[in-house]
Amino acid sequence: MKTYNLCLLGFGNVGRALARLLVEKSDELRGEFGVAWRVTGVASRRLGWLCAPGGYAAAELIAGKVAQRATPAPRDVREWLGAARADVLFETTPLEPLTGRPAVEHCRAGLEAGAHVVTANKGAVVHGLGELRQLAGARKRQFLFESAVADCLPVFSLFRECLPAARLLSFTALLNSTTSVIFEELERGRTFEEGVARARELGITETDPSYDVDGWDAAVKVCALANVLMGASLKLEEIERVGIRELDVRAVREAAEAGRPFRLLSRAERTADGSAKASVKPEQIAPDDPLANLAGSSLAINFKLDVLEGLTVTAREPNLRSTAYGLLADFVNAARAERRAAEQAGEREGQ
């Protein structure tokens, strides 16, 4: 059984939920997947580059009380990954939609240090996909990002593993739960500001909620989906993006009363030239739409494939634990790939 040294870069809500879930699933990971782990690095803007070469105790991780145990103390991401002897880097720093920095640099450093990289940061996917995939391939490591777009809703692994040789023609999606919650609050007679506050309470907003409200979050997600699943090479600025600030509150309420509520809808479709076009804007959802009837923070994507008119995947009421699970699933899949290779090489030697 291999013991993986895990490094958590970002130790906010998601990073801490991941630590709790790792502890909770420890026995199952050992028993079912032959995977043991210890967290040897925790870093955030607030904490600095903390490292414990022997691993932090479960209680420390759950309480979020981790201290520096490395001498000398690492001064940057590379020193930190080295001191922690990282096998897996979990990148969960906040989104910076326009450049993806510093998440792209973190992921690059992780792969260059020989670690698998699992990120929940969609900025890294949109701004670093080609480079990071190539680097991962060259180092025989995994670069995985299942939780970047729709929490634990399996999307990338679904297409990679479950839908080989199916061609994705287009999709529509609800990818931003903050705006859905705001719409619901408006429909209940509350103000825009009360809606934002409600989403904050639920812990689902980006660090800067204007990224949600102005459609940046959804635009980065639709860009990542189109580029990965359709092989497009869309740039963020090519996506038509309309936020929800300008919407008339009365129109929002009337639309909901008429059974066709507004939601921030993401769309993408293949174009004749082999790329894709995409948009993020408020649109009304008809009652028979695959994306209808979804409560507040639910996420859903409806895929149109050449072999199936409509394949819809929906996550109802995802929470921090769900997002953390998306990261955990990527970790298990990286470990499985590594283990499968080792087993098969071993079998071959035994022949």
Place this chain on the structure above:
Amino acid sequence: MKTYNLCLLGFGNVGRALARLLVEKSDELRGEFGVAWRVTGVASRRLGWLCAPGGYAAAELIAGKVAQRATPAPRDVREWLGAARADVLFETTPLEPLTGRPAVEHCRAGLEAGAHVVTANKGAVVHGLGELRQLAGARKRQFLFESAVADCLPVFSLFRECLPAARLLSFTALLNSTTSVIFEELERGRTFEEGVARARELGITETDPSYDVDGWDAAVKVCALANVLMGASLKLEEIERVGIRELDVRAVREAAEAGRPFRLLSRAERTADGSAKASVKPEQIAPDDPLANLAGSSLAINFKLDVLEGLTVTAREPNLRSTAYGLLADFVNAARAERRAAEQAGEREGQ
């Protein structure tokens, strides 16, 4: 590139749709997955055990005009698999819910002949799962059955590949499209018999439609899902099964008008003793239910996981091509597993 000898056992609607899809996706399978194929065997009750050791031409397969080219002609499944030098057996014979025969025997023969076995026959899964999995493991072949339960809706591969270490607590599902179509026809003022005729027209009924109407089809599916996804060991006779014949037509129409239409709902949940209990019966669907608002032949499953309250997968308007795609995806996944093993062994040798 490996050329796979494919054998189609069952050459009805699904088998022929598979042949067409294989032809259509030929270039993609070669280019993207390094997989070439030829169909060297086609068998059905009507045709007998047909074999063409050099492979049938695409035009013959598409037209469904295949002739015996082996001398001597094979007389049973084992002779047929041998003469066709089968690498993959596609089993698509009609369902026999109570015993799973002869599908189980076919699958056993395929694995014993050294072929991967891909089946759309849920009877084989329910009645042969343990034995066939063990046999596949011993022979290092794959036993896959993605299209057995919900056409091309990824379910088994979803849990296997995308949801590691997630615990399935319960699920509800619409698994039988024939009864959904019948309900819709009743709601439109038509008779039960007209409903059955409509489902027949759509090509979605079992060979014997009473298997749909009396809940056998759904019961076999829910049994397969619970046993594979929850590790249960339910027997078919342990599933509470109520068909739709006894339903009062007026009650069906009134329920639909009230926005809570009847559908044949499948349910399963874990029990304290580590197994599961399951039912198939007509139930009313509330408007905010994850399974609400699905047109006729759509299929959907709503999973409750320990890491996510509701994960719903829905296939809208699946057709024969969709079912055939489920078989094709299993074939690609079997070939990928084989190829990955070969590549990794090769890399190891090159070191």
